[in-house]
Amino acid sequence: MIKVHIDLNLCQSHGECVAIAPDLFQLDENDFISWQEEVDDSRRADLEAAVNTCPMTAIRIEG
Amino acid sequence: MRLVIVGASLSGLRAAQAARRAGHEGELIVIGAEPHLPYTRPPLSKELLQGKQEIEDSALPVDELDVQWRLGTEATGLDRTRRRVRLQNGGEEHYDRLIIATGCRARRFDGPGAHLDGVHTLRTLEDAVALRAALASTRRLLVVGAGFIGCEVAASARSLGVEVTMVDIASHPLVPFGPALGKRWAQMHRDHGVELRLGPGLEALYGDTGSERVAGARLSDGTSVEADTVLIALGATLNTEWLTGSGLELDPGVACDPTLTSTRDPEILAAGDIASVPAALAGGARVRVEHWTTAAEHGQLAGRNALVAHDERTAHTAPPYFWTDQYDAKIQALGCPALAEHSELLELSPDGGRFVAACVQGRLVVGVVAVNAARRLAWYRRALQTPRPLTELKEALAQEDATLGSPVGAMP
Ligand SMILES: Cc1cc2nc3c(=O)[nH]c(=O)nc-3n(C[C@H](O)[C@H](O)[C@H](O)COP(=O)(O)OP(=O)(O)OC[C@H]3O[C@@H](n4cnc5c(N)ncnc54)[C@H](O)[C@@H]3O)c2cc1C
Numbered sequence: 001m002i003k004v005h006i007d008l009n010l011c012q013s014h015g016e017c018v019a020i021a022p023d024l025f026q027l028d029e030n031d032f033i034s035w036q037e038e039v040d041d042s043r044r045a046d047l048e049a050a051v052n053t054c055p056m057t058a059i060r061i062e063g
Numbered sequence: 064m065r066l067v068i069v070g071a072s073l074s075g076l077r078a079a080q081a082a083r084r085a086g087h088e089g090e091l092i093v094i095g096a097e098p099h100l101p102y103t104r105p106p107l108s109k110e111l112l113q114g115k116q117e118i119e120d121s122a123l124p125v126d127e128l129d130v131q132w133r134l135g136t137e138a139t140g141l142d143r144t145r146r147r148v149r150l151q152n153g154g155e156e157h158y159d160r161l162i163i164a165t166g167c168r169a170r171r172f173d174g175p176g177a178h179l180d181g182v183h184t185l186r187t188l189e190d191a192v193a194l195r196a197a198l199a200s201t202r203r204l205l206v207v208g209a210g211f212i213g214c215e216v217a218a219s220a221r222s223l224g225v226e227v228t229m230v231d232i233a234s235h236p237l238v239p240f241g242p243a244l245g246k247r248w249a250q251m252h253r254d255h256g257v258e259l260r261l262g263p264g265l266e267a268l269y270g271d272t273g274s275e276r277v278a279g280a281r282l283s284d285g286t287s288v289e290a291d292t293v294l295i296a297l298g299a300t301l302n303t304e305w306l307t308g309s310g311l312e313l314d315p316g317v318a319c320d321p322t323l324t325s326t327r328d329p330e331i332l333a334a335g336d337i338a339s340v341p342a343a344l345a346g347g348a349r350v351r352v353e354h355w356t357t358a359a360e361h362g363q364l365a366g367r368n369a370l371v372a373h374d375e376r377t378a379h380t381a382p383p384y385f386w387t388d389q390y391d392a393k394i395q396a397l398g399c400p401a402l403a404e405h406s407e408l409l410e411l412s413p414d415g416g417r418f419v420a421a422c423v424q425g426r427l428v429v430g431v432v433a434v435n436a437a438r439r440l441a442w443y444r445r446a447l448q449t450p451r452p453l454t455e456l457k458e459a460l461a462q463e464d465a466t467l468g469s470p471v472g473a474m475p
């Protein structure tokens with residue numbers, strides 16, 4: 001399993017992560033981000049793309 | 064295989080990371096004119112300028128990449144027959160595959176008074192640090208050019224309590240988003256106390272007699288503006304000089320096919336602000352965008368594509384995406400708004416503070432602009448991969464229940 005962290009002080013709700021993996025990241029009514037904190041290894045490529053495309057470098061993955 | 068990347072900023076870094084991740088085990092050389100490891104530019108006109116972020120915060124994380132960094136080193140020429148990049152210090156780097164990621168620099172004003180102290184441009188970390196220091200003791204800032212960087216700096220300066228005059232020859236700010244939305248941006252800046260002078264251009268900067276410090280500007284309508292600091296925000300110039308005589312096609316960006324491969328040489332790819340790439344939303348024409356996200360996407364794709372033969376490379380398909388933050392508005396744009404002839408509201412929140420507008424060319428939607436509506440963008444990214452008739456997009460939208468609300472009346 002891969003652990004996903006988003007630094008909420010950095011996230012500015014760009015939604016890049018949502019565009020890349022809508023099943024793992026979502027923006028709510030008020031544009032706050034929510035996400036799946038533990039993700040299967042098979043999704044590593046999507047997670048890496050999200051890490052590298054988040055304009056605020058707010059996403060970190062572990063494992 | 065020896066992979067050389069020229070340009071050590073966002074797209075160059077993303078290319079290096081992607082190449083390593085995709086299994087590149089050979090040499091990896093990144094040549095960068097700036098003395099720094101890669102950093103991110105968007106905060107330079109926003110958080111950093113407003114004092115909400117420090118210099119260190121703009122560094123981009125550089126993981127264990129095993130890269131040979133050649134920083135503070137400018138590439139001065141490209142010899143494709145010998146596959147060599149010539150360096151300013153007299154050296155050369157041999158490549159098997161080359162990724163060009165040299166981006167842009169700020170365009171300068173070359174009229175009278177351009178050399179005066181207190182006249183700034185904004186592209187690099189050093190530029191931002193100098194501008195931030197200057198704003199600390201500025202009474203009135205003159206921003207020349209009401210494009211994205213000009214508007215962001217005007218907003219940041221206002222948040223610091225600095226008086227701001229912004230001039231542009233256009234009739235409204237943020238020209239690529241069109242006149243209907245332009246009225247709104249103009250009002251937004253005026254509401255925040257910016258003195259907007261639309262129509263006249265900058266003729267000359269002047270200092271007080273005997274002083275080398277800027278004191279104001281003369282405009283083409285004969286009026287003048289007093290200012291003790293001036294930001295020239297007239298857009299960007301491409302860093303392609305080093306490619307002169309290389310035989311690559313420059314249009315004026317590096318002309319590429321959809322896989323980011325240069326049109327004249329399959330061993331050479333390009334990424335980021337410098338790459339001119341066919342876009343579905345532009346009807347397949349090559350477009351060059353100066354957007355952070357596109358540079359990050361290009362970098363990741365170019366790094367992977369550089370490792371394989373031309374016919375195994377994949378195409379870049381994501382529509383251009385851009386954002387800008389001004390005051391409390393997060394403005395996001397998808398596609399090619401600059402190609403549109405008019406804009407039309409698609410969604411509007413009941414309080415009027417959030418909306419999405421379509422950018423329409425003929426009958427076709429070629430882009431959207433959203434204000435404080437980040438949550439809605441994912442839907443448009445899916446719905447707008449290629450130009451779509453406005454009527455069809457509206458029908459699809461009618462099936463959606465999560466919209467901001469139905470638009471009533473004219474553009475807010
Ligand atoms: C102040 C500012 C704010 C911005 N805000 C936003 C925003 O809010 N949203 C958004 O979408 N985009 C924004 N952008 C645009 C975004 O930063 C760019 O799209 C992005 O930096 C492009 O990355 P790049 O790697 O292609 O090019 P660049 O970042 O331009 O990097 C090119 C690098 O190549 C180096 N180089 C140039 N010539 C040579 C040479 N001959 N040899 C070696 N090295 C060379 C340069 O020194 C530079 O370091 C902003 C830009 C600026 C300047």
Ligand code: SF4
Pocket residue numbers: 006010011012013014015016017018025033053054055056057058059
């Ligand atoms: S891409 Fe980054 S800034 Fe945007 S919503 Fe995701 S975490 Fe937040």
